[in-house]
Amino acid sequence: MLEIGLVGLGTIARAQHLPAIAANPGMQLAAIASRNARLDGVASYPDLAALLAAEPAIAAISLCTPPQGRFDLAMAALQAGRHLMLEKPPGATLSEIGALQDAAQARGLTLFATWHSREAAAVEAARAWLSGKTLSSVTIEWREDVRKWHPGQEWIWKAGGLGVFDPGINALSILTALVPDVVLLRADLHIPQGRETPIAADLHLSAQGVPITATFDWRLAKDEIWRIRFETDQGTLMLDDGGAQASIDGTVLHSGENREYTRLYARFAQLVAAGQSDVDLAPLRLVADAFLIGTHHSTHPFTP
């Protein structure tokens, strides 16, 4: 039985992490750490340091806090000898994840940087269908309403908060799981006046010569869309609803129940049992590249 300590009890933790841990027969939620929240029947601590000090038997920590400030928590968990699972993105910077990898390796601990969208219902079917076909282009459209998904959250607009790349990195995580050698060629970042992160971004990418475009937009109030369109020599694959549905030239290939977090925790248990880590930086690397070479455009002020 793998005992888990969960840190951060926000929306994503309650909606996804708690049910997924409860559904895993080899896993037990042994404690939580949260400044404000408590959970009936589970040991609750105000912060990770208190949890680590009081619960030496908890072998693994799962972090669901925002990326800013997550590094210190992650390093504390590893230094206390605990396996570690990280929500996406695995850190605020690439360099901090490098340091976490070194710390985990030095202690023989599992570090698992999760990308939940890679576990979406139809991603595996899409991979199988694309295999052996010749890709001619990829078009990503990821448009949603920031007011709906991040009501009142200020951290997303601060430097390091990623802005529209917070959802967009999910698309990039699917893309890099299905297509090798994705390279960023150009990025246009649309940043509301007075904010530090983009509300929309247009990317031009390439994978071994195949053109890829991505449009991320947080300003859509209706008809949200999370779609990746793959044009091939044998038809068009459409991955919709963030990877939940795949169709070929309009005919459904695969559609299924969302089991993303159930699969992530199953994989975490496997990694711990095998003494392995899984840290793929490709999605965050593309986001860092977009900030590195991106052209900034000032747009209308955003009112929450």
Next chain:
Amino acid sequence: MLEIGLVGLGTIARAQHLPAIAANPGMQLAAIASRNARLDGVASYPDLAALLAAEPAIAAISLCTPPQGRFDLAMAALQAGRHLMLEKPPGATLSEIGALQDAAQARGLTLFATWHSREAAAVEAARAWLSGKTLSSVTIEWREDVRKWHPGQEWIWKAGGLGVFDPGINALSILTALVPDVVLLRADLHIPQGRETPIAADLHLSAQGVPITATFDWRLAKDEIWRIRFETDQGTLMLDDGGAQASIDGTVLHSGENREYTRLYARFAQLVAAGQSDVDLAPLRLVADAFLIGTHHSTHPFTP
């Protein structure tokens, strides 16, 4: 004898690459590619494609062109089966270097991403002196006059041109060669009105808890300085003149002739002979992190 084709015949190529190749007895400059320049006694081509087509016997290419646009050249050289040496920074983005690594590995070719400042005269002595001592802080000051070093160059101010990180990355390459697990905590980027890249940057970093600050500034007309100060439990190590001189509490530890490029080409020949690659992304990763989480500050317009 390793035959080299040199691409780009700007200031750095003439001042550093040509003499270093000439000084290496196991190496021969077999051709150059340059839109405007020619070199007496050496086959000259208008671009890399012409060089590759006409010179199948040239085993290795050295790229000295600016980072923007370098990716297509680098990929063309690898796809033509040539070993490849890259000036710093090795690319405009991290993702493109990942694709180059894959291409080199797939073809059994050497890819060498150089960081010339790591070969500065006193860096090795500094590493030896730091070994076994306890670091308490590191302070980097890298101040120079952009008008002197980049007269009339517009690319440094365009998105992807790195701005003051063009020299600053040299400091970061020395730092990451001497100190493990350097993590970026905060960055302030000072960007002249109407430009896209910073003229100055202040970084707060950390290496296993040791505080590191870095100040990069392109606005200094006199008394330029390229200094890294290491405070330890056994005294202060000062690395000056971009790594050329090391002193301990004011007493010179090491000072020597600049042989950076001679050492780089010797290393390139070794890597080719051994069938190995050497690509350390740590310096560029820190720069990408600085753009990723950096706070932008608008400063006075820059007049060349």
